[in-house]
Amino acid sequence: MQTMQHKQETVPVQAHVAMVPSPGMGHLIPLVELANRLVLQHNIRVTFIVPDDGSSMKPQKKLLESLPEMISTMFLPPVNFEDLPDNVKMETRIELSMTRSLPAFRDSLKVLVQSELTTGRLVALVVDLFGVATFDVAREFGVPPYIFFTSTAMELSFIFLMPELDEKFACEYKDLPEPVKLPGCVPVHGSDLMDPVQDKNDNVYKWVLYLAKHYPSVAGFLVNSFIELEPGAFKALMEGESGFGVPIYPVGPLVQTGSNIIDNVDDHFECLKWLDQQPSGSVLFVSFGSGGTLSQEQLNELAFGLEMSGQKFMWVAKSPHERASNATYFGVQSIDDPFDFLPKGFLERIKSNGVGLLVPSWAPQIQVLSHGSTGGFLTHCGWNSTLESIVHGVPLIAWPLYAEQKMNAVILTDDLKVALRVQVDENGLVGRDDIAKYARGLIKGEEGKLLRNNMKKLKDAAAIVLSQDGSSTKSLAEVAGIWKNQEKVEN
Known part of the structure; x- marks a missing residue:
């Protein structure tokens, strides 16, 4: 019973x-x-x-x-x-x-x-x-x-x-x-x-x-x-x-609001404090939601691409999975060494130059997207994350993984024009050079400014409705x- x-x-x-x-x-x-x-x-x-x-x-x-x-x-x-x-x-x-x-x-x-x-x-x-x-x-x-x-x-x-x-x-x-x-x-x-x-x-x-x-x-x-x-x-x-x-x-748009229903915000105070120290609109937030996972090869390309871009980034990093792009959909992974899957020396380099911050498995997404230092969001295009981006006016890099996320990416790029969509190569990968280009383009490029302006209009519309x-x-x-x-x- x-x-x-x-x-x-x-x-x-x-x-x-x-x-x-x-x-x-x-x-x-x-x-x-x-x-x-x-x-x-x-x-x-x-x-x-x-x-x-x-x-x-x-x-x-x-x-x-x-x-x-x-x-x-x-x-x-x-x-x-x-x-x-x-x-x-x-x-x-x-x-x-x-x-x-x-x-x-x-x-x-x-x-x-x-x-x-x-x-x-x-x-x-x-x-x-x-x-x-x-x-x-x-x-x-x-x-x-x-x-x-x-x-x-x-x-x-x-x-x-x-x-x-x-x-x-x-x-x-x-x-x-x-x-x-x-x-x-x-x-x-x-x-x-x-x-x-x-x-x-x-x-x-x-x-x-x-x-x-x-x-x-x-x-x-x-x-x-x-x-x-x-x-x-x-x-x-x-x-x-x-x-x-x-x-x-x-x-x-019905999205989470306020810290009263956000899990573990206090445990992630470090990432919000790190955002406080960054220039306005300078940080690319990288997260594939609660379920999204990448292969080891793709994860390596993402790491090197973010590093090559020269842009500030906060990455919610999860262990790779070779077979499924939604491997953590039914539950968060267990963590021993949360970053042992990253390319050798990557973590030490971004720590020493202060360009990025890695967060294991989960971050207080509402607080991150609403923070003044966040200038863009590399996302799997889950609809909850998409609506949260719209409510807070954050332009996107669309990286759909599973379910209806490719359809969402079509709306965001072809219709609303608030996102850059990643393209895979002949090996089914998004290469590091392209990732660096997307990150620079969204945060500092002219196209990024246009996307940001379009997203601002949607943010205002969301508040009105x-x-x-x-x-x-x-x-x-x-x-x-x-x-x-x-x-x-x-x-």
Whole structure:
């Protein structure tokens, strides 16, 4: 039976929403921000029902325990993956985490429905983009399911179009003769479409196609983007040019704010102190997110390239992995000697000349991006990191690794023009000379100035949409009003 953390609440509430994140902190964090806004702005109670894929749940628990009293948590029992091979794909593990948790999820939802007299009527189930498996259970209890789409309107448009593309093309997407033209979006080459759809014979492709065919049955989409960021894509989705007439609510950018929910900030005071000592806008922040990993050869090229650039840099460095670009997605690596994988003499040289700082595995990214000394961000283009960059006005070097990150890079470079995109050579590597060129260009070059100006405009737009009369604030208020009215009607 699941464990439950329930915080005492004396304030009467009008409605109660259950939320189910799929495994990975990258999916939980924006859902937490959505929950915070529902509580603080709309007095809606939230309960998280959290599947357990068997990896360490310590980061998730620490984050969830820090939330306001009107947010409770139910942790489901760990899922058994002993029957899976060690090299199982990330998406397969996420899918099975959800489907194998369904019996426990049903028990949890039943508890919430039966406790409505004390916690408020359960008016909606909000899952992320991988949560389709929960729909039937929600409907069994008369609870309408919604999807909180943690990525772009462009990706949502592609998923809506996927069944049509599947029927139209027999070839792999990477072999398409022409770019895919999604309504309201810049063209996307087939090779830049998200990784899970690149192999039509793979079970992961079939699963994404299954999701696409079931998306039309959802009650609505809350999208972690905003109209001013993707005006064409949202216009097409909301006016029926793409999609299936399902209500669309742009509610982003929802990103972490403040040190109260940032883990281990005190432990990383050294890196913030180092930033304090650097000139304004001089530092390139280098991080591939919680899951991103590089091969040893690529890691060497990155180290030498950063050193050759002559630019100040702060690098969140993780051990190399030869097979997977998302090797740490389900948990942070254990560290003995955190930098023994670096080229010989590299650490000593950057320490002696003060050009760079290495941070093992994790850094307080919000604090780094908001710091005046940070002038650029070399990123894997995960959507959380992308939105954080936009909110703080930091231009980018786009280095996509997995999932939908190549599609994000297309938006950032071809559409918004706030990023330089790395190019791989014939050996599949980004070479040190190019890395040095990107770093110099972003921090000191004329192109970097243009990208910085464009990003400043997006930063201002992001602040406006989240203001009291902003489009995203109004959009969230609209769906919150639907949920509150549903509670009143039922009673």
